[in-house]
Amino acid sequence: MSTPAPDGQAAPAAAAADMLRIEHVGKRFGPVTALVDINMHLGRGEVLGLIGDNGAGKSTLLKILCGFQPPDTGRIVFDGQEVHLKSVDHARSLGIDVVYQDLALVNQITVYHNMFLNRERVRWPLLNNRSMRKVARERLDDMGIRLDSVDVPVASLSGGQRQAIAVARSVYSNPKILLLDEPLAAMGAKEAALILDLIRELKRKGDVSVIIVAHNYGQVLEICDRVNLLQHGEITLDKPASETSVQELNDIVIEEYRRALEERQRSPDHGPAGRAWDRARPGCGRMSVMPITRGPRRPRTLLGTALACAAALTVAACSGTSGSPGAAAGPGASGAGAGSGGGAVTVSAPHWHSCSQQGDPMQCAKLSVPLDYARPGGRKISLALTMVPAKAPPSRRLGDLLVNPGGPGASGLSLASQVAGGLDPSVADRYNIIGFDPRGVGASTPALHCQPSFFHGVRPNYIPANRADERAMENRARAYAAACERRYGWLLPFLTTRNMARDMDAIRTALHQQKISYFAYSYGTYLGQVYATLFGSHLRRMALDSVVDPRGVWYADNIAQDYAFQGRMRAFFAWVAANQGAYRLGSTAAQVQRAWYQARARLGAHPIRGPQGPMIGPDEFDDTFLQGGYSNELWPGLATALAAYLHTGSTSGILRQYEEFGTQDENEFAIYNAVECNDVNWPRNWAKWDADTRRVYRTAPFQAWDNAWFNAACAFWPVKGPARPLAIKGAGLPGILMIQGTLDAATPYAGALVARRLLPTARMVVVKGGGNHGQSLAIPPNTCVNRYLNNYLGSGALPGGSGLVNATCPALPPPAAGG
Helix, strand or coil, X not given: CCCCCCCCXXXXXXXXXXXXXXXXXXXXXXXXXXXXXXXEEEECCCEEEEECCCCCCHHHHHHHHCCCCCCCEEEEEECCEEECCCCHHHHHHHCEEEECCCCCCCCCCEHHHHHCCCCCCEECCEECHHHHHHHHHHHHHHCCCCCCCCCCEHHHCCHHHHHXXXXXXXXXXXXXXXXXXXXXXXXXXXXXXXXXXXXXXXXXXXXXXXXXXXXXXXXXHHHCCEEEEEECCEEEEEXXXXXXCHHHHHHHHHHHHXXXXXXXXXXXXXXXXXXXXXXXXXCCCCCCEXXXXXXXXXXXXXXXXXXXXXXXXXXXCCCCECCCCCCCCCCCCECCCCCCCCCCCECCCCCCEEEEECCEEEEEEEEEEECCCCCCCCCEEEEEEEEECXXXXXXXCCCEEEEECECCCCCCCCHHHHHHHHCCHHHHCCCEEEEEECCCCCCCECCCCCCCCCCCCCCCCCCCCCHHHHHHHHHHHHHHHHHHHHHHCCCHHHCCHHHHHHHHHHHHHHCCCCXXXXXXXXXXXXXXXXXXXXXXXXXXXXXXXCCCCCCCCCHHHHHHHHHHHHHHHHHHHHHHHHCHHHHCCCCCHHHHHHHHHHHHHHHXXXXXXXXXXXXXXXXXXXXXXXXXXXCHHHHHHHHHHHHHHHXXXXXXXXXXXXXXXXXXXXXXXXXXXXXXXXHCCCCCCHHHHHHHHHHHHHHCHHHHHHXXXXXXXXXXXXXXXXXXXXXCCCCCCCCEEEEEECCCCCCCHHHHHHHHHHCCCEEEEEEECCCCCCCCCCCCCCHHHHHHHHHHHHHCCCCCCCCCCCEEEECCCCCCCCC
């Protein structure tokens, strides 16, 4: 039976054989186009493979099909009728269901309870467990899923078995279309075979159409009827699986990489493939991270604006290997033990293999390092590495350039290709540019997760209405610290900036380099200062953008941020007021501020709902608009969303801004807490936190309580750090380049001057009136700043002015109104 269009208007019927047709669908996020004129179809009972690299647009298309996001253009014809999918629940009611990578299973409850999750059978007043157990067993047997028992917790099953249960649950909700998002991700051969057999069973029955999103071309061709290849938001191939091959698909993708690299070389200021760099945002907490350019993925730093979808970074292992151009083959050398307080550390040379990050080809590897450098022969952990190899002749190469985006807690894997694309090719080609995930982060092993559900749903209001609210937030912070100790007590004491600096030197040793160069943003500048203090003789060049005050680590630095972010928020309100004609939120900064707080109060009473329930309340609203403090380029989108919400009640703009900029990653948050709480002992008396926060709130309310709660776990942290921060020692270092905006809120200007005094060989370039966090390699580019960076990394040349400020650059003009 055909499903009528939701608006009651009949649409032209699709071909009878098609369960789904997508016609001219497009989707943009700010200045970035995610999908371009997509046309595709899905036959009844057909299994379609949707493949493409990271950044291709697959996740965006899936979100449109499951009702989570509306398309900007085009139409969707489902079962013969045009539909306008309003939500995930609406799509599911029509017969479109989705199984995500994270499965949406509850690990602590049994298999049969998961099979009936939110559809429980009841024999009043109790659950009818007997019936659910029996039916679950019958359903799993019917689908060929063999389990010893349906009474065991899901957590006890293999990854393939859990994925099979998630698929089976969706199948028995009787969908017409089943969307499988990476069903074989991170599975071994045996587990993958189970899921492939399950999909074959669905094909045999022929009563459900399936779209499989996957990266493994061989598995797709084995199981699917037809293949669509998505690249940069466009369908570039549509063929029956029997008429193509893994070789053909690889050739198409490699040719696209080659074209993108050529475009990048022709247009170096615009990053990979000539596209605008993805926007960036701070990591969990408020120290923030800096510029990571990404494909369709929630970014971490503020280089410009870009689209985002939540997805975890992994090191992609592709076929083929090659040695590091900057490292000799053979066993590792010793030497990383210097400054570690332990014996000499031996590390093996990394085994590089071809891979990609956010669609950019590069090399990947894992490096084993000591958990505890005082016991180098003891337990090991691993670091994930990426590299863009030098292209210049060996005689012109400058060695290895290690890059870090900040955090603490940010992944640096994709930063290598973005720095390679952002620097002038005459400079970038002379370095092996190395990115890495610091210990505990992202694709490094283990990755720290203390309380994965910490950011789920609407959180309690940052600003406590009374003492009871404040106690509840204290208890929330205390519970998070306890969860970290319970799950990773063996790892926590070793998550420090000092150990991350030792890891950097282990990377240097593994690469067989006597000296390395280093380029970093935000927290990465503090990591650089620590590395220079411990391993100064191993440094060739070091460029630091948006510099941390090392004497304020970390309690005082966070309070300094509160005042600086208040200034940035006032600047945003003033800009919105200056564009009254576009936004109609007030002609003065004070009027716009009142409008903003009106919206915040409304969200406190009526949070914006998402697919799984309430999604955006006051906290999530704050986290989203905080991003405007990191980059002026976000102001138009934020102002447009705020105006639409207040003038028309539309929540789509705020929802989109939150998804792109405001969501939090719990791994980043866990590392942020671990490193900052461990580096130095924080006040353990909550009365001090309360008094200091209330004092700040009187004049800088925007971030006072928000920032306090982001750091509050440090008041209860199980590891006690040293009483004072590490004393930074700059004597005898090579020349260092520092870059700083005078209005930077995450790393305030006064603190950068402190660091400048402690590093006497440094020279500072100051962007007067620059409020963006991260001034170099940004979009739009500040050519003055980029010139100083390229000159320094290429030749070691530093600005020659005297005093603490050795050169100045003008700030970029504020953005034009729009949205």
